[in-house]
Amino acid sequence: MDIKGKHALVTGGGVGIGLEITRAMTAAGASVLIVGRDEARLRTVQNLTPRVTYFAADLTDPAECDRLVAHVLAGSPALDILVNNAGTMQYLALTAPDARARIERELALDLRAPIHLATALLPHLLERPEAAIVNVTTGLVYAPFGNTPGYSAAKGGLHAFTRSLRWQTRHTRLRVVDLLPPAVATSLTARYDGPKISPDKVATALLDGLRTGREEVRPGQTKALYAMSRIAPGFIFRALNKQADKVPLD
Numbered sequence: 001m002d003i004k005g006k007h008a009l010v011t012g013g014g015v016g017i018g019l020e021i022t023r024a025m026t027a028a029g030a031s032v033l034i035v036g037r038d039e040a041r042l043r044t045v046q047n048l049t050p051r052v053t054y055f056a057a058d059l060t061d062p063a064e065c066d067r068l069v070a071h072v073l074a075g076s077p078a079l080d081i082l083v084n085n086a087g088t089m090q091y092l093a094l095t096a097p098d099a100r101a102r103i104e105r106e107l108a109l110d111l112r113a114p115i116h117l118a119t120a121l122l123p124h125l126l127e128r129p130e131a132a133i134v135n136v137t138t139g140l141v142y143a144p145f146g147n148t149p150g151y152s153a154a155k156g157g158l159h160a161f162t163r164s165l166r167w168q169t170r171h172t173r174l175r176v177v178d179l180l181p182p183a184v185a186t187s188l189t190a191r192y193d194g195p196k197i198s199p200d201k202v203a204t205a206l207l208d209g210l211r212t213g214r215e216e217v218r219p220g221q222t223k224a225l226y227a228m229s230r231i232a233p234g235f236i237f238r239a240l241n242k243q244a245d246k247v248p249l250d
């Protein structure tokens with residue numbers, strides 16, 4: 001896929017991995033609509049980055065997702081690339097009194113919203129000459145953290161949904177890409193002490209993957225994690241969880 005001249009929607013495009021994807025795409029000649037709750041931050045990114053516009057929305061709310069979809073379908077230029085990137089991760093004990101409510105909020109952002117946007121925008125994207133849906137999951141789909149149960153459920157679910165979407169659209173021009181970052185230095189991993197890569201490396205890997213037609217993009221340590229999960233799944237699961245257990249529960 002040629003990125004130049006494309007129009008992309010990047011949820012969570014105001015900071016972290018989403019911001020670097022936005023920067024990489026605009027540097028490659030695309031225009032990008034970024035989405036998040038923090039309007040001041042989105043405006044700053046718009047002011048600093050050419051070809052960026054923004055839309056403020058809380059994607060845990062299905063009505064806000066509908067409002068975003070209506071904005072995209074009514075707007076111009078026409079959308080070519082959807083990047084479902086916005087996400088949250090909580091370390092929580094399943095015995096906490098509010099565990100279920102917190103997991104439901106996590107599922108709303110990390111799983112329900114990407115499915116909402118992908119299905120609502122699919123008919124439009126299928127009409128485009130060259131289009132892509134990118135779902136940002138995680139290398140942890142190969143070895144989930146026990147202390148982030150909502151995140152593990154959401155990302156595992158999104159990984160499976162991405163495969164279903166790819167299968168159902170296999171005879172179309174749409175590319176369906178799963179981006180599986182390892183630990184990345186953003187606010188999401190502020191309390192995690194393991195090795196991390198910088199978010200611009202993840203964005204570079206995604207753009208390379210889009211250009212070369214990769215279905216699953218595994219930057220940095222995710223490549224090794226994938227291999228280890230095939231060779232010694234129990235070992236890698238325990239090793240990663242030993243590291244993750246050092247993070248205090250929220």
Ligand SMILES: NC(=O)c1ccc[n+]([C@@H]2O[C@H](COP(=O)([O-])OP(=O)(O)OC[C@H]3O[C@@H](n4cnc5c(N)ncnc54)[C@H](OP(=O)(O)O)[C@@H]3O)[C@@H](O)[C@H]2O)c1
Pocket residue numbers: 011012013014015016017018035036037038039041057058059060084085086087088089109136137138139180181182183184185186187188189
């Ligand atoms: N960092 C890692 O190690 C890592 C590893 C693997 C996968 N990932 C995935 O990569 C994606 C980006 O993560 P990140 O590390 O860049 O995290 P981040 O820096 O914390 O950014 C999260 C983004 O999500 C947006 N967001 C949060 N809640 C939202 C809501 N209710 N509605 C709309 N937008 C919302 C935030 O914008 P507002 O605050 O403005 O709403 C922000 O732009 C996530 O899906 C994450 O699971 C991250």
